[in-house]
Amino acid sequence: MMMSLILAAAVSSADQGASLNIDWLGLIRASLSCASILTGIFFVMAGTLGVLRLPDFYTRLHAAGMTDTLGAELVILGLIIQSGFTQMSLKLLLVAFFLLLTSPTATHAIANAAYKAKLKPKLGKYTAPSIDGDGS
Amino acid sequence: MRYALILAIMMTVAWLTLSGYFIPLILIFGAISIAIVVWICARMGILDVETVPYMSLPKTLSYFIWLFAEIVKANMQVIKAVLSPDLKVSPTMVKIPLNSDEDIAETMFANSITLTPGTVSVDMQPDYILVHALLEEMSAPEDFKDMGERSAWAVGVKAREI
Numbered sequence: 001m002m003m004s005l006i007l008a009a010a011v012s013s014a015d016q017g018a019s020l021n022i023d024w025l026g027l028i029r030a031s032l033s034c035a036s037i038l039t040g041i042f043f044v045m046a047g048t049l050g051v052l053r054l055p056d057f058y059t060r061l062h063a064a065g066m067t068d069t070l071g072a073e074l075v076i077l078g079l080i081i082q083s084g085f086t087q088m089s090l091k092l093l094l095v096a097f098f099l100l101l102t103s104p105t106a107t108h109a110i111a112n113a114a115y116k117a118k119l120k121p122k123l124g125k126y127t128a129p130s131i132d133g134d135g136s
Numbered sequence: 137m138r139y140a141l142i143l144a145i146m147m148t149v150a151w152l153t154l155s156g157y158f159i160p161l162i163l164i165f166g167a168i169s170i171a172i173v174v175w176i177c178a179r180m181g182i183l184d185v186e187t188v189p190y191m192s193l194p195k196t197l198s199y200f201i202w203l204f205a206e207i208v209k210a211n212m213q214v215i216k217a218v219l220s221p222d223l224k225v226s227p228t229m230v231k232i233p234l235n236s237d238e239d240i241a242e243t244m245f246a247n248s249i250t251l252t253p254g255t256v257s258v259d260m261q262p263d264y265i266l267v268h269a270l271l272e273e274m275s276a277p278e279d280f281k282d283m284g285e286r287s288a289w290a291v292g293v294k295a296r297e298i
Contacts, residue, residue, distance in 0.1 A: 043211065050218035058256070059227050062270040063218055066253040070211045090153045104250035111250075111258045111268065121227060121268060128223035 033081035040074030199290030
């Protein structure tokens with residue numbers, strides 16, 4: 001589906017009736033933005049998996065932090081590449097900037113609340129329980 | 137006066153970015169709104185460095201570029217730990233001494249720590265930050281010392297030796 005999207009963007013400016021005229025700049029832009037968005041989605045998915053797998057509250061915060069730094073920023077970068085030099089890009093840049101300011105503040109507020117409520121963090125080494133163990 | 141001018145410029149940029157209409161009526165509305173907001177801020181007596189945290193742009197930009205490289209590196213470590221089948225993590229709590237008494241430098245430092253995946257600042261104390269790290273090798277004090285010096289430099293505060 002991504003492939004057809006890139007191709008559609010590339011040949012959209014081809015002249016009618018003339019020979020196939022590929023818009024190389026559009027092709028590069030579409031592929032770059034697709035690559036950026038897909039990498040961002042990969043980071044978001046890995047972060048989600050981390051939230052599900054990690055053992056306690058504090059460690060899960062780290063996985064959640066991964067989604068809102070690199071994941072969200074890469075998706076926004078992809079959208080900026082797609083929209084080019086327009087006003088929409090400036091707005092997206094503003095969104096990226098605010099995300100960079102607010103997400104660590106929110107993470108710190110949650111972690112601090114848990115600490116103030118005396119939630120004990122699990123410290124020391126941790127390995128996932130083996131799946132072919134006692135079946136728990 | 138200087139803070140009022142900077143606040144007005146920042147709000148003008150924000151207005152033009154978000155509105156996108158360049159017809160006289162809307163521009164006049166924008167100018168009136170900005171004037172009212174600056175007047176209210178001045179009346180409340182909150183026109184100071186905390187409301188208008190202007191800093192030298194090249195320093196802050198180069199700091200953010202360095203920080204972004206650190207974020208990418210730390211992301212790789214966390215993603216490797218999370219996706220490995222046996223999920224080897226070693227959560228650690230570590231006290232990081234603060235190298236400045238300025239609020240803005242402390243905020244920048246703590247926010248940078250939290251922004252880097254794998255480390256979260258849990259508690260702020262007058263002379264140290266309590267940091268929770270996902271992996272033991274992420275809690276090395278030298279790395280934090282480096283980040284603290286750089287973040288103090290980025291906001292133009294002189295860091296003290298720790």
